Amino acid sequence: MKLKPTLFFCTAISLGLALTGCQTMQSPSKITSQQQTAQQFKITGKIGVRTPQQNGSAFYGWTQVGDQFAIDLTGALGIGQTSIRGQVGDVTLTSSKTGTIQAETPEELLFKATGWQAPITYLISWINAEPASKNAEVKKDTAGRIENIQEGGWSATLSYSDQQKLPNKLVLIDDAQQNRVTLTIQTRN
Template sequence: MPVVPHHFCRLFNFALLSLVFLLLNGCTLLQSSVKPSANLIKANNVKALTQWQANGKIAIISENKRQSANFNWLQHNEDYKTYFNTFLGINVLTVKRDSEGLMITVGGSTYQGDNPEQLVFDLTGWWLPMDQLSHWLKADVSGEEGSITRNAQGQINQFIPHCSQTLCSTDYVINYGAYRQVEQLLLPHSVTLQANGLTRQTLKIKIQQWR
């Protein structure tokens, strides 16, 4: 059997990686051409934005580990479905909440429960307050819900929620940045959550597109 030269293998691997990056870039270009939802076009404040989609990247940073994933969040009123995938598109976590309840899929197995934050942590080690994130991502918060600080432009740059133990299993500090105009709204494209419970984690969320 003929032996394949090492330099040929390296060239083949480089070509394969180049093809993967081209495909990924192609997907990004396709995503950027997607039109915004009718609700996003009509909404004139963040509370009126009840049907939306956001995609981007998330980094989960703990004391001895850093993990990252791409995410795609679909929201319809209080129902949501969120996919977390590797950069190659392999799904690692799906969280779905609708009228039938909460379902979380990890490694091909589906689990049900009442508390998405605790269940996601038990299954993955990630502190993801999913129910609250559906509002926190778009900076849909009020002074009744927590402590708010704003920048010179009046945009929220920090929110410290007053969560009860039943709603939040840990204490959070949320920092916002990179506000950009999306239709009639100024929406954050950088959201950082600091989880200050028994397990400390930082979640860095970069939103590439609202629609």
């Protein structure tokens, strides 16, 4: 099934994606198995995406346990409820407007549907204020928290509330500065 980019755009933002046209992105192949299995969070909030072609926002709920995740998206430009489920080797997107699409990785799922690439795998680590690979360039604030991560052709700026150790907002910008994702975390369990 071939999807219209606008339709898939709405579903993709639930993953915290910035749509990057046909830009090449480095693969997060240097992520260790310990980093992959250690990731665990349950967050809700709002995500906004701005590209040269379109803008959009949605509310999301994202549960991550090791390499398995479940993301639910609502309110994205009238697309309705969208679910994205995945684990290593099997990622599925389901909505009443798109049906079901499957791929081996979130990046592949996005590419299959639109031809776009984005730092989905990196975002899982960035939500926990960690770099995703050994190749990341990291800057810390005066409290010792990571405030910026340069990795895979993207810059992630992390903002914190008061003395919190985990970010409540992430702003992702690609190196070409044409695509921007703002992920606001309203609740974290």
